[in-house]
Amino acid sequence: MAKVTFRIERCKGCRLCLTVCPKKIIAIDESTLNAKGYHPAGVTEPEKCIGCAFCATMCPDCVITVER
Amino acid sequence: MSIVFQRPHALIDKPLHYCPGCTHGIIHRLVAEVLDELGIEGTTVGVASVGCTYNSYEYFNCDMVQAAHGRAPAVATGIRRSLPDRTVFTYQGDGDLAAIGTAEIVHAATRGEKITTIFVNNAIYGMTSGQMAPTTLIGQVTTTTPFGRKPELHGYPVRVCEMLSTLEGAVYVERVAVNNVQNIRKAKAAIKRAFQVQQAGLGFSIVEVLSICPTNWGLSPEKALEWLGENMIEHYPLGNYKNVVLPSDKPASKE
Amino acid sequence: MGEKILMKGNEVIAEAALRAGCRHYFGYPITPQTEVAHYMARKMEEIGGTFVQAESEVAAINMVYGAASAGVRAMTSSSSPGISLKQEGISYAAGAELPIVVIDIVRAGPGLGGILPAQCDYFQMVKGGGHGDYHNIVLAPQGVQEMYELVVDAFNLADKYRNPVVVMGDGYMGQMMEAVEFRDVEKIERPEKPWAACGSEMKREHNTITSIYIDPDVLEAHVNHMNEKYKVIEQNESRVDVQNCDGADVIVAAYGTCARVTKNVIKDAAKLGIKVGLIRPITLWPFPKQAFEKYATTPRGFLTVEMSMGQMIEDVRLALNGKNTVEFYGRTGGNVPAQKAILEKVIKIARGEGGND
Numbered sequence: 001m002a003k004v005t006f007r008i009e010r011c012k013g014c015r016l017c018l019t020v021c022p023k024k025i026i027a028i029d030e031s032t033l034n035a036k037g038y039h040p041a042g043v044t045e046p047e048k049c050i051g052c053a054f055c056a057t058m059c060p061d062c063v064i065t066v067e068r
Numbered sequence: 069m070s071i072v073f074q075r076p077h078a079l080i081d082k083p084l085h086y087c088p089g090c091t092h093g094i095i096h097r098l099v100a101e102v103l104d105e106l107g108i109e110g111t112t113v114g115v116a117s118v119g120c121t122y123n124s125y126e127y128f129n130c131d132m133v134q135a136a137h138g139r140a141p142a143v144a145t146g147i148r149r150s151l152p153d154r155t156v157f158t159y160q161g162d163g164d165l166a167a168i169g170t171a172e173i174v175h176a177a178t179r180g181e182k183i184t185t186i187f188v189n190n191a192i193y194g195m196t197s198g199q200m201a202p203t204t205l206i207g208q209v210t211t212t213t214p215f216g217r218k219p220e221l222h223g224y225p226v227r228v229c230e231m232l233s234t235l236e237g238a239v240y241v242e243r244v245a246v247n248n249v250q251n252i253r254k255a256k257a258a259i260k261r262a263f264q265v266q267q268a269g270l271g272f273s274i275v276e277v278l279s280i281c282p283t284n285w286g287l288s289p290e291k292a293l294e295w296l297g298e299n300m301i302e303h304y305p306l307g308n309y310k311n312v313v314l315p316s317d318k319p320a321s322k323e
Numbered sequence: 324m325g326e327k328i329l330m331k332g333n334e335v336i337a338e339a340a341l342r343a344g345c346r347h348y349f350g351y352p353i354t355p356q357t358e359v360a361h362y363m364a365r366k367m368e369e370i371g372g373t374f375v376q377a378e379s380e381v382a383a384i385n386m387v388y389g390a391a392s393a394g395v396r397a398m399t400s401s402s403s404p405g406i407s408l409k410q411e412g413i414s415y416a417a418g419a420e421l422p423i424v425v426i427d428i429v430r431a432g433p434g435l436g437g438i439l440p441a442q443c444d445y446f447q448m449v450k451g452g453g454h455g456d457y458h459n460i461v462l463a464p465q466g467v468q469e470m471y472e473l474v475v476d477a478f479n480l481a482d483k484y485r486n487p488v489v490v491m492g493d494g495y496m497g498q499m500m501e502a503v504e505f506r507d508v509e510k511i512e513r514p515e516k517p518w519a520a521c522g523s524e525m526k527r528e529h530n531t532i533t534s535i536y537i538d539p540d541v542l543e544a545h546v547n548h549m550n551e552k553y554k555v556i557e558q559n560e561s562r563v564d565v566q567n568c569d570g571a572d573v574i575v576a577a578y579g580t581c582a583r584v585t586k587n588v589i590k591d592a593a594k595l596g597i598k599v600g601l602i603r604p605i606t607l608w609p610f611p612k613q614a615f616e617k618y619a620t621t622p623r624g625f626l627t628v629e630m631s632m633g634q635m636i637e638d639v640r641l642a643l644n645g646k647n648t649v650e651f652y653g654r655t656g657g658n659v660p661a662q663k664a665i666l667e668k669v670i671k672i673a674r675g676e677g678g679n680d
Contacts, residue, residue: 001069014089014282014289020249038088053073054249060093061084066073110525113393116533125531131520133392134533136415139385142377146389146397147520149373150347154393154522172385175378 002051003067004043008032011040011063017055023048026055078103078129085123089289091246091279092120095188096127098246098256099159102263103130112155113147115140117169119161120194138169141176144183155266157184163193166202166226173232173274180237180271184262187228190279191300198284202226205303210284225303229276233309239271241310245278247296251306261314270312278304327502332467332492333358333400335503336426337366339474340398343511345424346372347397349386351379351405354438355494356428359400380405384412384425391421392532394519396478400426402494403444404435406452413487414453418534420549422481424474425459425489428497431657439657440494442579445634448489449607456546458553460488460560461607463578467501473605479512484556491607493630495580495659556609563611564603568618571600572673576615576639576649577628578604581660585628588665597673607635615642624672625649628660650677 011034018026018041025045034040041063043049051068075081079100086092103109112130116122118137125132135143140158148156165173165187176183192210193199199212203225207216217225233241240262244255255277262273278300280292287295330338337359340348348363360376367374373390377383383399390397401409406427416423427448431441446452448461460480464470470492477488520530536542564582567589568574577585582603592599600622602614625647627636633651640649652668654660671677 003069010083012088016089016289016293019290019293036083051072056073057249057252058094060086060090060097062075062079062093062097064073065071065075067069068072109523111522113520113522115389122535123533123537125533129529131523131530132532133389133520134419134531134535135388136385136411139381139388139412142382142385143389143392145375145382146347146349146386146391147393148389149375149386150390150393150395150397151521171378172382175382179375 001068002049003046004049004055005065006040006042007063008040008042009034010061011038012036012061013038013040014060015041016058016060017041017064020054020058022052022054023050025049076100076104078109080127080129082126084127086120087283089280089282089292092188094246094252095186095277095279096124098252098259099157099186100128101256102260105260106263108155108263111153112157113151115144115147115156115158117158117160117164119164121159121161122195124159138164138167139172140164140169141172141181141183141185145176145181148181148183155263157186157263159186160188161194162189162191162201162203166228174235177232177238177272177274178235180239182266182269183272184266185274186259187274187276188279189228189276189304190281192281192284194281194284205299227304229274229309232274237272238274238310239312240265240273242308243276243278243304243306245296245301245306247278247280247293264314264316265312268314325504325506327504329500330467330503331358331498331500332470333428333497334362335467335471336400336474336490337362338505339471340424340478341366342505343396343475343478344513345396345398345478346370347390347395348373349375349377349383349390349397349399351377351383351401353402353405355430355440355497356400356402356426358497359426380408381412384409387423388412388416388421391416391423392520394516394521398424398426400428402428402430403432406444406447410447410453413459414455414457415534416487417453417457417459418455419532420485421487421532422485423487424477424481425487427489427491429491429493431655437657438494440580440659441630441655441657442493442581443631443634443655444491445607445629445631448491457549458608460484460486460556462488462490463605463607464490464492464496465579465582465603466496467499467503470496471503471505472507475507475511480560482512482514484552486552493580560606561609561611561613562605563614564605565614566601566603567598568600568602568621571598571618571622573597573624573626573669574600574602574618574622575626575628575665575669576602576635578607578635581628581630584660584662585665587662588669591662591666592669595670597669599669610638610642612642615639619643619646622647623675624677626668626672627651628665629653630659631655648677
């Protein structure tokens with residue numbers, strides 16, 4: 001049981017989290033723009049998350065909180 | 069469920085001004101995590117330098133002093149000598165530390181000042197828009213080496229860890245990178261050890277962090293990480309260049 | 324009254340700083356002020372203070388910047404070429420509103436110039452030297468006793484106004500030995516420094532020491548705030564030694580060593596029936612304009628005497644604002660104006676035969 005929360009208003013859409021997710025369940029949400037004008041990242045299949053925190057470790061902007 | 073990863077307390081909750089994918093954000097967080105884990109946010113004074121991180125004092129929750137270009141190790145010397153029970157660190161880029169501030173870093177190291185330097189090497193000047201840094205690689209294109217860095221015209225890239233590790237006052241010298249999760253974890257361990265070395269009063273400690281500058285490298289953050297892994301590490305090998313025994317170290321099994 | 328001791332000017336500077344509570348000195352050797360460092364090296368080790376022989380003047384001033392940021396009394400000393408190198412740090416300290424004390428034992432320039440005494444750092448210390456809208460408080464002693472008193476005052480003023488304070492002597496004053504009495508140390512003021520970056524102990528918001536303000540309105544507000552502070556300093560802290568000016572035929576404006584020489588000229592001229600007054604600025608900034616305004620129309624003419632090609636004379640002229648003539652006599656290169664030469668100039672002005680060559 002694991003949960004990641006993305007604080008999308010802080011996301012700059014840099015995609016670094018995508019590159020490290022072992023489950024490949026993070027994607028850029030092209031349908032959303034945050035206040036800074038970026039398409040933010042988010043989890044597509046939350047049930048597959050293992051709470052490894054790789055995404056949060058790689059995120060330069062402290063967008064991601066991980067619970068397990 | 070409990071929270072296993074969140075913003076450290078020593079990093080102020082505000083948006084960073086860095087470009088998308090800039091790894092300064094990761095390195096800031098690692099320093100802040102170490103301040104949290106060692107419980108020293110309230111007893112630490114950081115020194116911000118000149119470059120993209122000139123205002124890192126807006127992000128770190130400890131007391132901060134902004135220094136002139138290259139002078140952070142001298143400023144840190146003044147602070148640490150005045151506050152012997154405090155922890156003092158500098159956060160400097162490659163232009164600041166290895167060009168204009170070469171004298172200050174070399175002499176702070178050789179005096180064995182009890183300070184910790186976080187040296188971010190991204191092989192380029194970021195703030196002033198992509199000029200050659202002392203650490204720019206041979207062949208690397210920058211706005212002041214438009215046809216690539218040529219040794220006969222621009223000299224050779226400086227290897228700071230190798231240079232400083234020859235000095236007796238520098239007791240902990242390590243080069244890390246933040247190009248993948250495994251390396252980020254190693255980077256944090258190195259930063260933590262560097263602070264512990266200072267706390268033990270053993271001498272000068274420095275962690276060089278290979279970092280990316282997607283904007284001025286002209287690469288996506290993802291490609292920039294690959295470029296770091298494929299090009300920078302070859303010239304700047306990762307690993308420990310100088311170590312010292314800490315009181316907290318477990319007795320090492322001799323090989 | 325305490326005991327009088329025969330001491331060298333440079334050593335008195337160091338002793339004064341110690342008595343003012345300075346326990347952090349950062350320096351770099353340069354003639355003719357290096358005895359300050361010698362004295363500090365010995366004493367700081369004995370009393371557990373900090374002496375660092377820095378790798379350069381640039382590093383030394385930045386160590387002072389760091390120590391002052393941490394909330395302690397800190398000082399550096401140098402001489403003219405070294406002071407040029409420190410100007411960056413002084414500008415930063417002014418911008419960050421740090422109380423620092425800088426000693427300049429002036430030698431002849433420009434460039435490496437010479438190692439003998441001069442007053443040709445007036446512009447670089449009084450008019451800024453570094454970049455930006457700022458002022459140093461500049462104190463100019465005329466001898467070893469006053470050197471002691473002004474160095475103590477420098478620390479008090481620096482803390483009071485959170486501003487760099489310069490004590491500017493010349494090579495003679497640094498090297499000469501005179502009797503000094505270490506009096507009045509009880510007047511040392513040590514204000515609280517809640518702004519210092521010394522560790523929050525998690526009991527307050529974190530403190531920041533900085534001189535950078537990227538937002539133009541914020542920077543302008545900061546510079547305006549500094550300017551208000553300078554107005555208060557100008558109002559309260561200007562100091563001057565006025566001698567013999569009532570009804571004077573000629574008034575000489577001179578500071579430091581030149582003022583000492585002029586005092587003898589006053590006696591010589593009196594024998595010839597010429598009354599010579601002396602206005603000796605003790606604070607070069609704030610410049611004691613009021614004394615010049617008061618006596619602007621008293622003498623037949625003013626004479627500025629300096630060990631330079633004429634730097635303070637600009638402030639004398641501004642203070643007089645065209646109300647009287649100001650002539651100049653100066654020597655440079657390490658030479659000191661001779662009593663006789665000043666007297667000749669004074670006689671010409673008194674007889675209405677003046678005029679700069």
